[in-house]
Amino acid sequence: MLQETRILMGMPITVAIVDSEAKQSDLIRIFDYFQAIDGRFSPFKKTSETSAVDRGVPQRDWSHDMKEIAALAEKTKEETEGYFNLMTPDGKFNPVGVVKGWAIKNASDTLRKAGFRNFYIDAGGDIEAGGLNGHGGKWSIGIKNPFKQDEIVRTLFITDQGIATSGTYIRGDHIYDPHTGRTEHNIVSLTVVGPDVCEADRFATGAFAMGEKGIQFIEKTPRLEGYMIDKNGVATMTSGFLKFTIK
Amino acid sequence: MKKYFLSFFLIIAFAFYVMLENQSSISVVLNSPENSQPGGNAGNPAGSVAATVPSGSPVSGSAPIPSPITSSPSTPVATGLYRDGSYDGGSVNAYFGNVQVQAVVSGGKLTDVKVLDYPKDRTTSARINNAALPKLVQEAISSQSAQVDIVSGATQTSQGFQASLTSALAKAKS
Numbered sequence: 001m002l003q004e005t006r007i008l009m010g011m012p013i014t015v016a017i018v019d020s021e022a023k024q025s026d027l028i029r030i031f032d033y034f035q036a037i038d039g040r041f042s043p044f045k046k047t048s049e050t051s052a053v054d055r056g057v058p059q060r061d062w063s064h065d066m067k068e069i070a071a072l073a074e075k076t077k078e079e080t081e082g083y084f085n086l087m088t089p090d091g092k093f094n095p096v097g098v099v100k101g102w103a104i105k106n107a108s109d110t111l112r113k114a115g116f117r118n119f120y121i122d123a124g125g126d127i128e129a130g131g132l133n134g135h136g137g138k139w140s141i142g143i144k145n146p147f148k149q150d151e152i153v154r155t156l157f158i159t160d161q162g163i164a165t166s167g168t169y170i171r172g173d174h175i176y177d178p179h180t181g182r183t184e185h186n187i188v189s190l191t192v193v194g195p196d197v198c199e200a201d202r203f204a205t206g207a208f209a210m211g212e213k214g215i216q217f218i219e220k221t222p223r224l225e226g227y228m229i230d231k232n233g234v235a236t237m238t239s240g241f242l243k244f245t246i247k
Numbered sequence: 248m249k250k251y252f253l254s255f256f257l258i259i260a261f262a263f264y265v266m267l268e269n270q271s272s273i274s275v276v277l278n279s280p281e282n283s284q285p286g287g288n289a290g291n292p293a294g295s296v297a298a299t300v301p302s303g304s305p306v307s308g309s310a311p312i313p314s315p316i317t318s319s320p321s322t323p324v325a326t327g328l329y330r331d332g333s334y335d336g337g338s339v340n341a342y343f344g345n346v347q348v349q350a351v352v353s354g355g356k357l358t359d360v361k362v363l364d365y366p367k368d369r370t371t372s373a374r375i376n377n378a379a380l381p382k383l384v385q386e387a388i389s390s391q392s393a394q395v396d397i398v399s400g401a402t403q404t405s406q407g408f409q410a411s412l413t414s415a416l417a418k419a420k421s
Contacts, residue, residue: 003358004356004357004358005356005357005358005359005360006357007357007360007412012359012360014358014359014397120396120397122397125398125399125400125401126399127397127399129396129397133396139396139397140393140394140395140396140397141395141396141397141398141399142391142393142395142397142398142399143398143399143400144398144399144400144401145388145390146400146401148390149362149363149400150361150362150363151390151391152390152391152393152395152398153388153389153390153391154388154391155391155393155395163399164399165399165400165401166401167400167401168401189400189401191399215383216383219383229388233387233388234385234386234387234388235385235386235387235388236383236384236385237383237384237385237386238383239383239384241384242384
């Protein structure tokens with residue numbers, strides 16, 4: 001298996017291809033793509049298009065990608081009862097919440113178009129798993145213990161699916177919500193499995209912001225399963241979740 | 248003697264200025280011959296991969312560590328292939344706790360980043376809350392020792408993370 005990790009967009013990104021015809025250049029193409037996405041969408045780079053949009057560049061001058069991201073964000077906001085929001089509390093435009101899953105999905109489609117069937121792309125814990133692993137089995141994915149970073153609490157087996165986890169850090173007795181900066185709810189981590197990583201990611205983000213009722217939202221959304229962990233270490237799972245725990 | 252003090256003061260002042268200038272982003276440039284290829288983004292040197300980390304900024308459902316940590320900006324952490332092995336980064340103060348990561352190098356390349364320590368001040372205490380969500384199955388989480396292909400968790404994005412990784416990769420330099 002050809003595999004490499006690089007630090008891009010402020011997180012480790014791993015690309016792994018099982019298919020024997022994979023070459024180093026196939027990995028590099030994917031990393032170049034993530035680098036280009038970072039350059040375009042980073043809200044922290046003054047030269048990025050995100051910064052330009054924030055400064056008020058009119059919609060007709062946006063790139064195709066930016067329009068696609070904005071449309072996907074709007075769709076997600078509607079689908080998650082307004083919980084998914086690309087505006088930060090201080091009124092800045094921040095599309096990062098939807099860009100990561102979207103970019104992993106696009107990168108995965110690039111690999112598929114190149115003829116690869118068995119691979120995964122992991123960007124900061126959000127994963128698209130294509131086909132089978134190096135041993136011919138489904139990809140095994142551990143859900144990280146939010147209280148002990150080197151431990152996992154559940155193992156899932158997926159193939160041609162995506163998985164994403166939204167979470168918080170615990171600071172004292174407070175849960176710090178990265179979206180609002182406020183102490184809002186008791187949920188520490190929400191993992192969502194979906195038909196692809198883009199779906200898993202945007203719904204994990206949106207449902208996480210709902211707090212405890214987020215898992216109910218995942219339950220009633222077709223094609224999604226979820227595993228939510230609260231600050232007491234109690235997990236709540238959707239009714240179809242356990243099927244992913246079987247090899 | 249005075250001269251030495253003056254020189255020392257100037258160096259510190261300059262370092263502080265550089266840190267201030269770069270507080271909003273730290274770049275880690277991973278550059279190895281195998282990775283080198285022309286093209287890439289405008290603004291980045293060809294053949295290098297730059298990762299810019301915002302200061303405590305969330306990426307999609309991420310877990311930011313609002314950290315005042317700064318480290319030398321735009322420092323190439325490696326210019327050749329890394330030596331195989333696992334390298335622990337320094338434990339970096341990330342404002343409300345320490346962050347320490349381990350870089351795993353295989354075949355001369357970075358293949359994994361493990362988080363050895365992160366801010367936490369409580370242990371897992373399981374308590375079933377029967378009042379919540381009666382329809383869905385609940386369980387107390389417990390750690391598994393299973394080997395897995397990949398781990399899904401909230402994104403580690405912070406300057407503390409980056410600073411620890413930079414020190415780990417410096418050790419892996421050949």
